[in-house]
Amino acid sequence: MVSLWGSNKNDDEQQHEEDGHDQRATTSQDQPSRPSEDTNERTRLLPRHENGVGYLSPDDPAVSPYNLWSVRALRFFEVFFLMITCLWWVLLFISIFVSPPSMHSRGSGFFDVAYTTLTIGNIVTALLFFASPSTAMSILQMAISVLLLIDMIIILAVPRIRVEEGWIGVASVVWAALIGGYNVVTNRTVKWGKAEEEERLTGRQETRRTLREWCAVLTATVLMVIFVAITVLLTAVLVLRSRDATLSAPGKRYLVDGDKYAVHLACVGNQTFNADGKPNPTVLLEGGYMPVEYSFEDWMYDAYTNGTVDRYCYWDRPGLGWSDNAPSPHSAGMSADAISEALAIAGEDGPWILVSAGIGSIYSRVFSARHPRDIKGMMFIDGLHEDLLYKIAGAGRGFVLWGRGIISPLGLDRLAGALFKGRTKEDRVYGRSAYQGGKFLKNKLQENLVADSFTKNEVVSARNIQDPNVPLVVVTSGVHLKKDKDWERKQEDLTKVTENLLAWDIVKGAPSEEVWRSPEGAKLLEKRLGELYKGS
Structure with missing residues (x-):
């Protein structure tokens, strides 16, 4: 009895131990094993390994x-x-x-x-x-x-x-x-x-x-x-x-438009007066594509030294020469306001004879319409007609200007010019290399953006309110006329900006938009300017 009971007891205990072992095995399979140490920021991203603790392969993604x-x-x-x-x-x-x-x-x-x-x-x-x-x-x-x-x-x-x-x-x-x-x-x-x-x-x-x-x-x-x-x-x-920046400006810089930017203005000669005690007119130059100091002023200085005129002033539109860039967008009317403010600050009251070239004629016409009592004469040298502003406003041209502006800080052309071509600071500020600068490109991009919208509306309005009695001289490059017949028709229309046309001259051998570069053109310009000056 005892042995049988003991035998049965041992069998029951053995069965119980086996059942417990199976239960623990099942539990260990159903539940993940607890890590031997607390999870921290170094271990929580590591995958679990069935082979236990040991070094990983260097190619294991966990090694990171x-x-x-x-x-x-x-x-x-x-x-x-x-x-x-x-x-x-x-x-x-x-x-x-x-x-x-x-x-x-x-x-x-x-x-x-x-x-x-x-x-x-x-x-x-x-x-x-x-x-x-x-x-x-x-x-x-x-x-x-x-x-x-x-x-x-x-x-x-x-x-x-x-x-x-x-x-x-x-x-x-x-x-x-x-x-x-x-x-x-x-x-x-x-x-x-x-x-x-x-x-x-x-x-x-x-x-x-x-x-x-x-x-x-x-x-x-x-x-x-x-x-x-x-x-x-x-x-x-x-x-x-x-x-x-060490190149000093020949004139002065004046803050305009609420001191947002400064424009450069320079005057040559002293104010003179006529027999009635009234001031003689001052010639106000407006450059074309390049800054006015780039050769355009040369023939005017000769006219001054020859006694054809007593005094002249010139300025750099925003972004050209020594002038700062203006906020965008910037139209011809805004430039006219800028030079008007600069002249007022400088104490320059006129009267004025406006001499302009290329697209500068657009700016001069807007300025003339806003100062009708102060204008004593106008001269357009290959002036741009408002109907041709669409060429300035072309999308392709704007994209090229923007692209050149984006890469302009690298100075690939300016550095090469300085190192290998002997370009000077004068060349870069207002001379033949000025077109490579970021300010210049920004100016041309601003012209492009509003040429066929704001600027065109302003110059059309200016034509409607232009004083019809202002003496007018139009000088055109013969070379340009041969290249573009439409240009000839638009030049003829410019002669009708006022009702007081003194002359329309065509200089046969003069370069396009740079009539003053030819000896014949320079002499003609000085002659016509003298007639305007004396007639005023």
Whole structure:
């Protein structure tokens, strides 16, 4: 009995133990095993391994610097900075065409866009190759940061550049320099985190790179070399601009339009008076495509020295010569208001004889209509007719001007001209290389944007209210007439702007829109100017 009971008891206990073992086995299969240590920021991204604790393969996806919260935080801020920079870039891009309140740059605004574009490229490159840090990237990022700090010093140290770029340009270059420094720190941190995670998870720091990693490093290095080259060009152009800023203007600069920008105005000669004690007229020059100082003033100076006229004044439209760029959009009427305000500040009351060339005739006609009592004569030299403004307003021309403006901060043509062609600061400010500058291109882009809308409406209105008794002289290039018959018809129509036409002269061998460059043209212009001056 005892043995049987004991035997049965042992059997029952054995069965109970087996059932308990099966239950524990089932429980262990149904429920995941608890980790031996608390989960933290280094381990929570790691997958569970059935083989127990041990080193991972270097190719295991778990071996990543992203295991560190510090690396993830740096990448988050990199994305955040990219969003901010893109928003800033869009705002700067829009301000080229329409200037938001307090966002006007007295310079071209293209430098601000260039620095911001460089910053975007820098951030995108850092994000694309975030997990593949390299020493080359750190060195190149550091070089960019140093060059941008030099740019910032130049902008702040040179008063003329500081005024042109304003707080927008300073903020753009400072932000670019800070992002460059941040990327240096990020690259080094990721490199440290990668080494630490490899040593912790694989037992050693991986010194090899896969083909994919080598391709990533090579691509990132090439991109960074390009960014360094761009930064070097930006710095070189700033050096040129600082040299150009030492060229003093022959006249004075006057703040206009609520002190938003300054225009350059210069006068030659002293005011004289007639027998009745009234002031003799002063000739007011309005340049064409190029600044008025570029050869257009030469024949006028000869007329002054020859005694044909006693006094003349000239100015640079916004963006040309020594004048700042105006806010966008900017029309001929706005320019007429700007010169009117500058003349008033300078104490110049007229009366005036308006002499203009090319598109400058559009500006002179608007000015004449707004000062009907002060105009004693007008001379158009290959003047542009309002019906031909559509050629200035062409979409293709506007796109080319915008594209040239965007790359103008690199100064490829200006640097080559200075290094290999001996171009001087006079050439770059108002001479034969002036068309390469960002301010000049911004001026032409502004003309393009409103030529067939605001400007055309203003000049048509000016024609309707023009004083019909103002003496008028029209001088036309014969070369231009041969090239364009429509131009001849429009020149003939310009002779009807007033009812007091003194002469319409066609100079056969004179260059198109530069009649004064031929000896015959220069003599004729001086003769007709003398007739206007004496007749007034």
